[in-house]
Amino acid sequence: MSHNLLNPHLIKVARQARSMSQSQLAEKAGLTQAAISKFEAGLITPAEDAIGSLAEALSFPTSFFYQTDPIFGVPVSISYRKKSSQVKSRDIERIEAEMNLRLMHLRRLLSSVEYEPELTLPMLDIDEFDGNAERIAQLVRAHWRVPSGPIHNLTNLVERAGCIVFQCNFQSLGVDGLTLRPPGLPPCIFLNSEMPGDRQRFTLAHELGHAVMHNVPNPDMEDQANTFASELLMPRRERHSIFHSNVDLPLLASIKPIWKVSMGFSIMAAKNAGLITPSQNSYLWRRMSAMGYRKKEPSEVDIAPEKSSVVKDIIELHTDSLGYTYQDLYEYLKIKGDDFQSLYEISNEAKPKLKLVTN
Numbered sequence: 001m002s003h004n005l006l007n008p009h010l011i012k013v014a015r016q017a018r019s020m021s022q023s024q025l026a027e028k029a030g031l032t033q034a035a036i037s038k039f040e041a042g043l044i045t046p047a048e049d050a051i052g053s054l055a056e057a058l059s060f061p062t063s064f065f066y067q068t069d070p071i072f073g074v075p076v077s078i079s080y081r082k083k084s085s086q087v088k089s090r091d092i093e094r095i096e097a098e099m100n101l102r103l104m105h106l107r108r109l110l111s112s113v114e115y116e117p118e119l120t121l122p123m124l125d126i127d128e129f130d131g132n133a134e135r136i137a138q139l140v141r142a143h144w145r146v147p148s149g150p151i152h153n154l155t156n157l158v159e160r161a162g163c164i165v166f167q168c169n170f171q172s173l174g175v176d177g178l179t180l181r182p183p184g185l186p187p188c189i190f191l192n193s194e195m196p197g198d199r200q201r202f203t204l205a206h207e208l209g210h211a212v213m214h215n216v217p218n219p220d221m222e223d224q225a226n227t228f229a230s231e232l233l234m235p236r237r238e239r240h241s242i243f244h245s246n247v248d249l250p251l252l253a254s255i256k257p258i259w260k261v262s263m264g265f266s267i268m269a270a271k272n273a274g275l276i277t278p279s280q281n282s283y284l285w286r287r288m289s290a291m292g293y294r295k296k297e298p299s300e301v302d303i304a305p306e307k308s309s310v311v312k313d314i315i316e317l318h319t320d321s322l323g324y325t326y327q328d329l330y331e332y333l334k335i336k337g338d339d340f341q342s343l344y345e346i347s348n349e350a351k352p353k354l355k356l357v358t359n
């Protein structure tokens with residue numbers, strides 16, 4: 001494929017990244033909606049001045065539209081915060097666009113560095129374990145030699161095993177996370193960075209479950225990923241000692257900073273291990289509701305979100321060891337500086353420029 005052909009899919013990706021409809025883009029770029037529609041379908045190649053107008057209206061450099069990357073749809077295993085039917089298709093498109101942009105950047109960034117994770121990500125097909133996701137979580141813990149007790153930093157562990165974790169600006173788009181295994185790239189997990197830390201950890205554990213167990217989707221995959229996440233974060237055999245005394249809200253709040261799981265998670269973990277009765281379970285949920293904790297657990301026990309580091313490290317390698325300026329990186333990734341900074345939370349002003357003092 002030649003590099004000087006315009007890629008019609010990228011007009012759509014850029015438009016969806018800006019949450020624009022075709023008619024909104026047409027108006028902003030001074031073109032007709034019919035033209036935009038035909039450009040995106042690849043039926044007409046826009047003339048050079050039209051490409052310039054599109055780039056301007058979408059705030060992407062013109063070079064962006066000439067890349068040849070494959071474009072992916074969101075996977076079936078997307079974790080919705082709202083009911084999936086309540087998530088607007090425009091919001092899904094926006095997430096899909098961000099996912100594709102990040103994958104394109106990752107592909108560029110990995111082409112110049114050696115990336116060798118120290119652990120391996122096991123592939124344990126759920127069908128070969130009779131649907132026993134709990135057993136698979138135990139094997140993953142054993143495979144990575146995770147000691148008993150809480151996983152101190154799950155993001156770090158997952159990244160050491162070769163998954164790329166992206167904290168994304170999904171804001172209130174109603175999606176917690178999603179996983180993709182793009183050909184030729186490491187497995188990628190996208191998390192909504194707006195969620196509380198404990199919720200991000202649970203979503204990451206859930207998405208990891210998909211990456212490990214679900215090469216092929218199945219109707220029970222969401223429940224299986226939840227079971228995997230629960231066992232990974234708080235092994236059943238350790239729960240007796242965790243829920244040692246009377247299970248009440250203060251105990252749940254005291255467990256939270258240690259195990260970095262929500263109070264709601266702990267109620268379910270205790271219930272699933274048979275450590276509380278059904279009536280204790282409903283009593284605890286009633287107390288949680290009465291205190292407003294089902295909407296927002298008490299701030300005193302908030303869990304700080306973990307930070308992914310692999311992509312940042314690779315970017316730093318480019319700036320620190322490979323001699324890229326930020327401007328070089330924007331050109332290399334075919335993205336404007338504003339987008340780069342908001343996607344990677346890296347500001348080109350973060351590091352003061354140091355000069356040697358010569359007397």
Ligand SMILES: [Zn+2]
Nearest residue numbers: 077078079225
């Ligand atoms: Zn899922």
